[in-house]
Amino acid sequence: MGGILTTVLSLLTGRAGAHEAYDTEMVRLIHEIHEYAKARQPSFGLLANGGAALFLPYDGNTPENVKKQLSNLDGQLVESVFFGYDMKDGAAAPDDASAYFKKALAVPQRTGMPVFNLDYVHTARQAEDSYEKNRRQGYVSWASFHRLLDTMPEEPPRHVNADDCTSLRDVRNFMVLLNPGHFSSREAYLDALRQSGYDLLILDLFYGDRALTAHEVRTLQQKPQGGRRLVYAYMSVGEAENYRSYWRPEWDRKKPSWLAERNEAWGSFHVKYWRREWKNILYGTPDAYLDTILAAGFDGAFLDVVDGYQYFQQTEGTES
Template sequence: MKFAIITMFVLLAAACSNSDDTNGNGNENGRNFKQDMRDYVIGISQAAKALNPNFAVIPQNGIELVTTNGEDDGTPDTAYLSAIDGNGQEDLFYGYDNDDQATNNDDTAYLRTLLNISKNAGNTILVTDYTSTPSKITDSYSKNAAAGYVSFAATHRSLDNIPAGTPRNVNAGNITSLSQAKNFLYLINPEGYATKAAFINAVTATNYDAVIMDLFLENEQFTAAEIAQLRNKANGGKRLVICYMSIGEAEDYRYYWQDGWANNRPDWIAAENPDWPGNYKVKYWNDEWQGIIYKNTDSYLSKITTAGFDGVYLDIIDAFEYFEN
């Protein structure tokens, strides 16, 4: 079974800017797009862990990468599984087709087979279900707990709020590794907070064991001192602070975006995401793009590690689906 929702990207592929080694379908001749993404994530992991061996690397979605052939009955890809500390998965039990709607059982079963390959390799599974009905929230947490996953029931798809109530499995312990986390908060859209101080105050008033957040608030970067504050749980324990980073799309509101790209984009920038305006698919194997993300001395990853984050949450891992299609 192939886990992918064929989106408008397929229709837009022919409109992409094609480089010399790209055919008319938007696919690079001879490329293994899944392996390109594995190699990319492994490179990010090696760069981060060279600075901090305890730095957590967590790719979100694209779970097919855990096997060598990308199938749920495939052989585990040990190089990839060893390079990461966990997998993030959206919509496992709720939200795959529509928010607050149960995910089809076949899709859930398929995803769980792949997620368990990573879990059995010693990685932590972080699930984000999108549901707002109290009974469904309870069901989401119960099902994830039974599967051995750490989960977050997001009441807003935009991930811009801290849900009411206390987290599940609150504890006062100091969390020093991802495997110790019993709950997490996914809060990457801080637009509801006027200042970094307001954001910090809101997060430190909670008892989540880990928070996934953005490096910036209104283009103002969080400092190492502010990240240290964010580690404090309300009950006195310490949490992990993990930085979100999109590696399969370029975002026109990020510091690296150049004004000239509006009308003359590099050939490694492909079609705009129709669901998220301002986000563009990229040929993620391209060396210039990888330089922006992690290979340059002033890369995105360098900014994250310098700010003192405990890990990175890598999004748009499933970009390989776009190029395969």
């Protein structure tokens, strides 16, 4: 879940937007995912992480892109609006960075789209400050003490309730857990999730080398205090990860032409997301990533690295 600093810096310096096709192609990809998923599961939701700039017709982004993105998504998540700036847990975001986010996120908010923010904090006081600032903005928020998102929070969720959550608009709290490797077993991991009181769980599709099953996902969709909750699966649309099932060993020796440079911050690879080869990995066959998510009965997909288009805007002329 990287890219937040790139997003802010590119917008504050005006360096993004030399090539409007890159943002248009990202909006097009998300639209294709939206159409494909909704045709197979009408209630399936899409929650984007990053790419808030796509809600503003600036730097080459078009009003048509804004309109389409608003119809593509069921929710928008961002990171570090108030805390966790520059990949530093507890670092307060500069006022201009927070102000940009508020401006961009006001666009989906005006349509009724729910907005989520994940702040990274060091202290209980920072967490309280984060929750209050997010409340004032109308964001559903989580103040995480652990950026790697690989453990259950020690603190209980805010606003625990027994209401049914059938869409992202119903969600009052959420938790993201993307690397379950610290759990002693698959069942220990699932049990910890079942016992949590969150309205929305955002999880990896896999535990180890096996995807969660439809039965396992169903058992996660009930809150222990009563009521239905949503379970979303992580899916990166802007970067490829070499530990995923789609990764081929020969790519370690020679990258295919649709793979770009390595993102050293996270170890993943930028992808030319407009290329058919990448889209075929994401959706369209029984073994494709989105299709596996759908088959497992998840309520939606958490689309990460939506701001991946900015890498190509900033390196235009070095990538093709």
